[in-house]
Amino acid sequence: MSGLSHFVLRHGYLFLFAVVLVEQAGLPVPAVPVLLAMGALVGMGHFSLPTAVAVTVAACLASDLGWYHLGRRYGSSILRLVCRISLEPDSCVRRTEDVFARQGTRALLYAKFVPGLSTVVTPVAGLARLGQGRFLLWDAAGAVVWSATYLLIGYVFSAQIEQVAAGLRLFGARVVAAAVGGLALYVMWKLDQRRRFMRDLEIARIGPEELLARMQSGRGDVVVVDLRNALERGEDAAAVPGAIVLSPDELDERHHEIPRDRDVVLYCT
Known part of the structure; x- marks a missing residue:
């Protein structure tokens, strides 16, 4: 039995709950190896699969509900705070908001399988004013699918997991x-x-003062393209007069609306 399996066996459901809670809160603590180890121990008869799933789902909901309310209260500012720990903070906010704008609540079903998406999609649900009941329903469904998947993998391949662990101890x-x-x-x-x-x-x-001066000059040599998605425009109703509202996903279909004979300024948050 591997060292991790020994530790999980000793501390059981409490350790599982703590690791999942911390990972879902955004800290770099991997929960998947613990789920696999717990699944292997379930296969050996030490723990119950339904209880392990329930404990994991409870930990996910405890963390996710906190992020949901932070997103509902503070909007994009809390999302940017979360994304600052990312190596791609410039695209983190937009990518997550675009995913939720396209997929809606379905994003909660698979977010936990996508590295980096799990923590940031929950405040976006709050930002989008998704009702708490619907959020809990979809988030719980996603947590069940995520936890059951890795627990069952550990359960089915318990012998192979132990062999891999033995090899890792050797090398x-x-x-x-x-x-x-x-x-x-x-x-x-x-x-x-x-x-x-x-x-x-x-x-x-280009700075806002320079852009304003060019727009007021009357030369008509500049056009503004508003690239904000629906969530961003809903949170901030301010807009540049005369701007072409165009999400990045629509570029292939609507690129002909952007004049080719003028300077193009892309506007986003």
Whole structure:
């Protein structure tokens, strides 16, 4: 039996609840290995599968409901706060709001399977003024699917999981070193991407005063495209007069509406 399985066996449902709660709160604590270990222990007869699912769902709802109310109260500001811990904060807010604008409550069914989406989609549900009852229903359904999937994988492949754990103990140092090295390279690549993005953005940016002056000059040499999605426009009713309202998903269908003979200014939050 692996060290993790021993630990889960010793602390049981309380440890499962704590790990899932902390992960869903946004801290970098992986819950999937714990779910797999719990599933393997269920297969050995140490724990109950329905109880393990119920404990996991309760932990998810406890954390998600908190994020939901924060999103409902503080709007996009709390979403930006959550996204600051992301290596892609510039796209995190927009990507999440776009997903919820397109998928609606269905996004809650699969969000927990997508790294980085689980924590940020719940405040977006609050921002979108989704009713608490509907939120709890869809979020609970997503938590059941997520937890049952990994618990059942651990249950079915309990013997294989133990074999993998034994192999990791044998080559543990090398595996950890390779994983840490790969993670470090990934982080460095993402940081370099972000640095290049911000540099290009600074070069291409136009200030509101300069834009206003050009629009009031009467030359008609600039057009503004409002790229905000429906959630952002609903939260902030302010708009640039004469702007073309166009979400990024509509570019392929409506690109002909953007004049080619004028400078184009893209407006988003």
